[in-house]
Amino acid sequence: MNLVNLIQFLRDRLKTLIWIAYAILALVVVLDAIPAIVDKEHAHTALERWPGFWALYGFVACVLIIILSKWYGHLGIMTREDYYEDGAEAPPSPGAATSASGGGSEHSRQAGKSKPAAHGHGHTSKGGHHD
Numbered sequence: 001m002n003l004v005n006l007i008q009f010l011r012d013r014l015k016t017l018i019w020i021a022y023a024i025l026a027l028v029v030v031l032d033a034i035p036a037i038v039d040k041e042h043a044h045t046a047l048e049r050w051p052g053f054w055a056l057y058g059f060v061a062c063v064l065i066i067i068l069s070k071w072y073g074h075l076g077i078m079t080r081e082d083y084y085e086d087g088a089e090a091p092p093s094p095g096a097a098t099s100a101s102g103g104g105s106e107h108s109r110q111a112g113k114s115k116p117a118a119h120g121h122g123h124t125s126k127g128g129h130h131d
Helices: 001-011 014-033 051-077
Strands: none
Touching: 001 014, 014 051
16 A cells, blocks of 8 residues: 555545544553643642643644744745745845946946756856855
């Protein structure tokens, strides 16, 4: 059975799969409540002695990670796919300085023209190689 068939098989039985997951979670919490199975003698806090504490803790931690990651991403890390294609001029490189007479360098005269980006792996746009 290949992966596509397995995914389709599970998708067709989604409600059953969800109930199986709930049953497994309930079983873990019940087993955690049995002192003969899980030794809680060396717990550091009173919360650690509660049945299912670490399952709840892990769930809350995952939800917080997702919420905080989305919030952080929307602050500015995520950007449009066409970010570099909006027609904005590229800033001049540190070595390209304009002269005092206003003539400017070749780079500053061509600031409005954009060069195609290098798409090679480890290669520069002129065929060189990055170290």
